[in-house]
Amino acid sequence: MRRATLVVAVILATVSGCAQAGPGGGREGSDDIPLPGQQWALGDGKVTAAEYRTAMGRFVSCVRGAGYPVTDPVRSPADNLTLIYTITPSGDPDTYNSAVQSCNLSHLSLVEPTFVAAQPQVMDEPLRTAVGNCLRRQGAELTAGERNLADFAHSAKDETRVVDCVTGQWARVYPRLPAEVPLRF
Amino acid sequence: MGTISLSSVRRSAAAAGMTALVAVTPLLAATDAQALGNNRTVSRSCGSNYVGSGFNGSQNWAQTKKVSGSCAGRLSAALIRSDGYWTTRVYGTSTSAYASYNSAYKGRNGLHWGCDNCNVTYS
Numbered sequence: 001m002r003r004a005t006l007v008v009a010v011i012l013a014t015v016s017g018c019a020q021a022g023p024g025g026g027r028e029g030s031d032d033i034p035l036p037g038q039q040w041a042l043g044d045g046k047v048t049a050a051e052y053r054t055a056m057g058r059f060v061s062c063v064r065g066a067g068y069p070v071t072d073p074v075r076s077p078a079d080n081l082t083l084i085y086t087i088t089p090s091g092d093p094d095t096y097n098s099a100v101q102s103c104n105l106s107h108l109s110l111v112e113p114t115f116v117a118a119q120p121q122v123m124d125e126p127l128r129t130a131v132g133n134c135l136r137r138q139g140a141e142l143t144a145g146e147r148n149l150a151d152f153a154h155s156a157k158d159e160t161r162v163v164d165c166v167t168g169q170w171a172r173v174y175p176r177l178p179a180e181v182p183l184r185f
Numbered sequence: 186m187g188t189i190s191l192s193s194v195r196r197s198a199a200a201a202g203m204t205a206l207v208a209v210t211p212l213l214a215a216t217d218a219q220a221l222g223n224n225r226t227v228s229r230s231c232g233s234n235y236v237g238s239g240f241n242g243s244q245n246w247a248q249t250k251k252v253s254g255s256c257a258g259r260l261s262a263a264l265i266r267s268d269g270y271w272t273t274r275v276y277g278t279s280t281s282a283y284a285s286y287n288s289a290y291k292g293r294n295g296l297h298w299g300c301d302n303c304n305v306t307y308s
Binding site for chain 1: 237239241243244246248250259261268269270271272273274275276277278280281282283284285286287288301
């Protein structure tokens with residue numbers, strides 16, 4: 001019995017430790033490998049705006065089909081490229097998390113960053129002004145020519161401070177926009 | 186009808202106990218006692234990533250950022266909200282990924298991945 005208990009403890013320690021490993025720090029699972037549902041857009045190595053909108057439409061339909069309301073996507077003022085939306089979760093969190101991630105992997109996970117990375121980002125003027133003022137208050141020296149996240153990060157020599165200013169100003173500048181804001185530099 | 190020895194009962198009890206513990210292990214592994222803001226650099230054989238998260242009173246944020254190394258793949262990040270729901274996982278670039286969520290409530294954890302199908306790290 002004691003030996004069995006010891007074996008159980010070793011298994012628990014091993015599995016728990018593995019699950020908490022650093023990014024890529026061990027176990028890989030097949031459950032988040034992008035599914036073939038995105039290949040139609042990724043096949044030529046480029047994603048057009050129309051393809052991105054189609055992929056987003058399929059993602060939204062997928063999430064709605066799983067029973068969760070989703071607002072119609074709008075362009076994020078942070079880059080004028082990424083489409084943002086609000087999903088209203090309900091019920092069991094594990095079921096919800098799994099459903100949304102499944103839709104993400106099926107339709108959007110690689111299409112979106114591939115599209116955004118290949119396009120010039122331009123932050124909307126109200127947010128640009130607010131972020132610039134926020135960074136100046138923190139001592140950053142800006143050129144006044146910053147137009148996007150990467151420009152601000154270059155001038156401030158720090159991505160994290162830029163993220164802090166964007167997220168800190170977001171609700172004040174855009175109180176009615178979706179609360180989830182993906183940022184890509 | 187066969188007889189059941191005391192030792193076989195003990196073996197069965199031990200096996201049942203092991204089965205039960207192994208069954209709940211994924212639940213134990215999926216939770217993290219550390220709250221939002223357990224920021225640190227984590228390493229794997231091909232390099233290191235910085236994982237960070239925080240709450241500024243109106244926004245929760247999580248970042249996964251490459252520090253060094255030659256790890257292939259796309260970084261990603263998400264947040265566990267105060268109600269247990271995850272924000273949609275944001276797939277970034279090979280050097281960084283940022284997720285944020287506007288809320289008056291502090292989230293539970295940042296979630297970080299060093300490649301598309303890598304294991305998750307909590308912050």
